Amino acid sequence: xxxxxxxxxxxxxxxxKETQKVFGYVxxxxxxxxxxxxxxxxxxxxxxxxxxxxxxxxVFAASNDxxxxxxxxxxxxxxxxxxxxxxxGQRWGIxxxxxxxxxIVQWAHREYRNLELASASGVIAPRPIKxxxxxxxxxxxxxxRIPAPLMKDCDITENxxxxxxxxxxxxxxxxxxxxxDLSEYNFLVYRKRPYMIDIAQAIQTNDKMALILLxxxxxxxxxxxxxxxxxxxxxxxxxxxxxxxNVFR
Ligand SMILES: Nc1ncnc2c1ncn2[C@@H]1O[C@H](COP(=O)(O)OP(=O)(O)OP(=O)(O)O)[C@@H](O)[C@H]1O
Ligand SMILES: [Mg+2]
Numbered sequence: 060x061x062x063x064x065x066x067x068x069x070x071x072x073x074x075x076k077e078t079q080k081v082f083g084y085v086x087x088x089x090x091x092x093x094x095x096x097x098x099x100x101x102x103x104x105x106x107x108x109x110x111x112x113x114x115x116x117x118v119f120a121a122s123n124d125x126x127x128x129x130x131x132x133x134x135x136x137x138x139x140x141x142x143x144x145x146x147x148g149q150r151w152g153i154x155x156x157x158x159x160x161x162x163i164v165q166w167a168h169r170e171y172r173n174l175e176l177a178s179a180s181g182v183i184a185p186r187p188i189k190x191x192x193x194x195x196x197x198x199x200x201x202x203x204r205i206p207a208p209l210m211k212d213c214d215i216t217e218n219x220x221x222x223x224x225x226x227x228x229x230x231x232x233x234x235x236x237x238x239x240d241l242s243e244y245n246f247l248v249y250r251k252r253p254y255m256i257d258i259a260q261a262i263q264t265n266d267k268m269a270l271i272l273l274x275x276x277x278x279x280x281x282x283x284x285x286x287x288x289x290x291x292x293x294x295x296x297x298x299x300x301x302x303x304x305n306v307f308r
Contacts, residue, residue, distance in 0.1 A: 170259035180233035207249035
């Protein structure tokens with residue numbers, strides 16, 4: 060044997076220390092280990108650049124050979140868990156637990172599963188690649204130099220508008236999900252396509268809250284689109300989204 064178990068362990072600990080230096084004190088050991096696993100199983104080759112840092116997550120661009128990925132790291136030590144607290148313990152398979160980390164891990168897995176359902180149904184959304192603990196790897200949206208902008212910073216053409224509403228409809232009718240936190244902040248626009256993101260909190264259409272959340276999603280999107288001079292009506296869009304009508308105006 061070339062390396063004994065203890066030598067191997069030492070090596071891993073050295074690498075961990077190195078990684079810890081790179082990430083400063085942002086991540087706990089659990090997070091670093093999950094990242095480390097994504098490198099040792101060859102899902103990722105290197106980090107490229109940070110994309111966004113919020114209260115609940117950090118998103119990085121990473122690569123493997125020539126392929127880019129987005130890595131969303133759910134903070135296990137965040138001070139607030141706005142979304143998670145909002146939905147905690149109520150429904151959707153996240154049972155109440157005092158263990159915050161377990162919670163966050165479930166949240167990351169929910170996002171993976173919802174991205175999977177969305178993509179498989181034909182919704183334009185990042186394809187999920189892998190989730191380990193609190194770290195989710197998905198399709199990266201953007202160029203190798205800059206990540207795609209949020210919809211809030213884009214001009215809304217008829218084409219983008221149509222695709223966005225069609226995606227919300229497909230999410231409802233095919234994936235049987237309601238996003239629940241839609242806004243111009245949760246779509247990326249890349250190559251004239253709107254990518255739906257941030258989908259961990261999505262709920263099933265048969266949930267008793269589904270219609271309330273769907274109405275809110277539609278209200279927010281309609282208000283945003285109408286700022287560009289469109290005269291969309293929420294009721295028409297609602298009927299279109301649930302599949303009761305084939306036109307949204
Ligand atoms: N697949 C992706 N490709 C490129 N950029 C992405 C991708 N996913 C997320 N981002 C970027 O990371 C940001 C945060 O992602 P997301 O909205 O999923 O996380 P969040 O923690 O809910 O953040 P927030 O609380 O700001 O909504 C996005 O606004 C977007 O700029
Ligand atoms: Mg978001």
